[in-house]
Amino acid sequence: MSAILSLHGLSKRYGKVQALHNLSLEVQPGHIYGLLGPNGSGKTTTLGILLGITRPNQGHFTWFGAPPSAASRQRIGTLLETPNFYPYLSAVRNLEIVATLKQRGYDRIDEVLRQTGLYDRRTSAISTYSLGMRQRLALAAALVADPDVLVLDEPTNGLDPQGIADVRQLIRETGQRGKTIILASHILDEVEKICTHVAVLKQGVLLAEGSIHEVLNPEPRLILQAENPEALAALVPHLPGYLRSERNGERFAVWIEGQTAADINRYCFAQGVTLSHLNIVQRSLEETFLALTQGETHA
Amino acid sequence: MLRLLRAEWLKLKSYRAFWLCALLYLISLPGLIMSLHTFNIKLGGGTSIGFSFYHFPVVWHNITFIAGWFNLLLYFFFILLITNEFQFRTLRQHIIDGLSREQVLLSKGLLVLIFSTLSTLLVGVLGLICGFTLSDSPPTDMALVTQKIAFLGAFWLQNTAYLSFATFLSLIIQKQGFTILFFLIYGIVLENLLRFRVLPEFSAQYLPLRNFGELLPSIFNNLLDQPSPDGPATQVVVVSLIYIILLWGGSWAWLKTRDL
The missing domain is CATH 3.30.70.260 (ACT domain)
Incomplete structure (x- = not known):
């Protein structure tokens, strides 16, 4: 089976800072792939490049075996850093916009709102949501088009302990349904509990890569x-x-x-x-x- | 393309500020134009000028000129819409979700065309109403009704040009307040500085906002019952079209190379 995602020598420089240095790796179908590293290690830069919002200085990558395109991004559900929504619109309206852009129907909106525990507040404007609720909505948005691949950047940021447990459970369930998941996190415990494979990054350099047991071998x-x-x-x-x-x-x-x-x-x-x-x-x-x-x- | 329009519509459909502004626009633009019925300048001895404001064919020139100024409010609202996408980081989110950068720009371009066209239709209807019902001497010859209707087209082009300028500034500046401020400062101060103090007259005539403005030249002559043109000068139309293309080309080049 061909790789869901391959990176070939991606580099990104912000002025004097080399945010990413010659990163190459592959993610196979069905993997729950952790990008692990301390803050500022290049995780978000990597995901930004993979999702078309950051331009790499060097290197290239493919999604689903083809050069990246808007169409390939429609098959990816994403939660990047902060949740981005229209604050004056309700959760349902915001999800309708996401589903429209991803060329999917609205049939899964109620389901993902239930999964993320937001169904009762679905008609409230996002401006009335707490940070934790916005984070849950961002996860709902990532799931709404039933994507083949989930890309999650620090998905438990800003959540209370119950929220963290819920989100991790949701990620595991999604993984069990055969979806490929790419998860960036600085929380080792999170990666260990959820991921099957991991890449460890530091200051933009790949330190180790492989199955979670190979890399984080607890001797x-x-x-x-x-x-x-x-x-x-x-x-x-x-x-x-x-x-x-x-x-x-x-x-x-x-x-x-x-x-x-x-x-x-x-x-x-x-x-x-x-x-x-x-x-x-x-x-x-x-x-x-x-x-x-x-x-x-x-x- | 339908998908882009549907997404834009979803954003506006439940946006209270949009409906409020639309309502205000629909009330105050007709109100402003119809209230000008009483516009005249009294000269001594019981005579006055300005009574022909709603006469065909000058009504087209008069009301498009007035509406052109009024549409500054439309341009500001449009700046609000575009800068919202940066403030809420939704432009970035759209690309992540599966729009290309070209499609992001296309959806804003479509919005520009829709706003210009709706505004032009409204002014067109107002022109007919004013010319037929408010004029103190309704037209006897239908040729008069359409004689200066080119100004309606010029009004559409002016809207499109200013909205293109607003889009370009919004994309580059991104902050709502600064964009509106720069729009005004450029229009009122910077371009006039360039025009009267810096550039030689030959090149000053090609400045963008001057050309956009000249699409609907001053109606002073109409108010004095002096002869006035039947439409905008060809050169002004051509230069404006070129600027519209440049502004969208510039927006595209900018958006294409940026980290968002």
Whole structure:
């Protein structure tokens, strides 16, 4: 199957700032693809280029295997940064305008308003909406034409906890219906919970790309302590599946491969070392992410 | 194209400011034009001039000239409509949603044509009403009725030209207040500076707003019962048409290359 979206060497410069540097990646059908990076890493610039409002200085991209066009954008549901609506019009009128521009009927308007919890306020002018409601309406607008692809930029911005949960649920459900979703976020937890694939950006540079497990591999490590620390120190490099270790006082952090904690405990006991402490620690995604982005800064 | 018009209509249909302005326009433009019936200048000895305001054929020139000034309000409303799209960031949203930049411009161009045409139709009807019912000497010869009707076409062209200018400024300046301010400052001060102080007379005659204005030349002669032309000068029409093309070309070039 051909890629939904391919980027080839996209670059964008704002004056002295290189917002995006030679970005290439592909999004396959059915992926929930996260663009992850801190603020100012080029996520929004990338989406702006992909949606025709920002001109790249270099590079090109294709949607649905063809050069980008207004027609291809009609097949994409989008929520970019801030919700943009006519404040004097009702939710229904605003969605009618979006559906008209996307050459779709109005038949899904009630449905998406229900999905986003705005149905009861559908005839109120947007100027009376709270920020959270506008954000929900923006999501409704992204869904109204039943698009093949959803592009969402920080979709949970400005939402309360219930709203965040609702929106994430809606995104997951949409993904389960086989839609391709591209989600930009600086919230690692959000990307981890929703996405199947991820690209990590920092200062416009692609740091890592692939399936979420490949990229944000949360390596487990064992924390070991023994009654006789020196005996343990001598044993650690010989543990089965040993990768590396760090000593911190009497405690050892050990990275191993293909062994369970019970295997290690049994092995140490057999070698005459009694463990007084044994604990598995998953490195959090946060740590992985920070290691990834900070590693690049010093490089 | 129908889709673009439908979207524009959806924006206006529930826009209270639009209906309010339309209502005010429909009341005050006819009101203004019909109230001029009493316009005259009393000269001593019981004589006065200006009584022929509604006579065919000068009625076409007179009322289009007056309506042309009145339409400044239409131009300001149009600036409001276009700058709204920037203020609400909906122009950007339209492109994201699936319009090309050309289609964005086309929908505004269609709106210009519709506004100019509706305004011209209204003034056309008013001309007939005034000429047949308000004139103190109704026409005896039908040829007189149509003699200066070219001014109605000039009025349409003037509307289109000014609205094109308003669109161009709105796209570039984007802020409503500044756009209206610049429209006025350019029209009242800058172009006159260029015309009378900077440019030689030969090139000054080609300035845009001067040409748009000359489409409906002063009605002073009519008020004094002096002979006046049957329509706008050909050169003025041609130069105005060229400016309309340039303004849309400029708007297109600007919109095409911008990050929105």
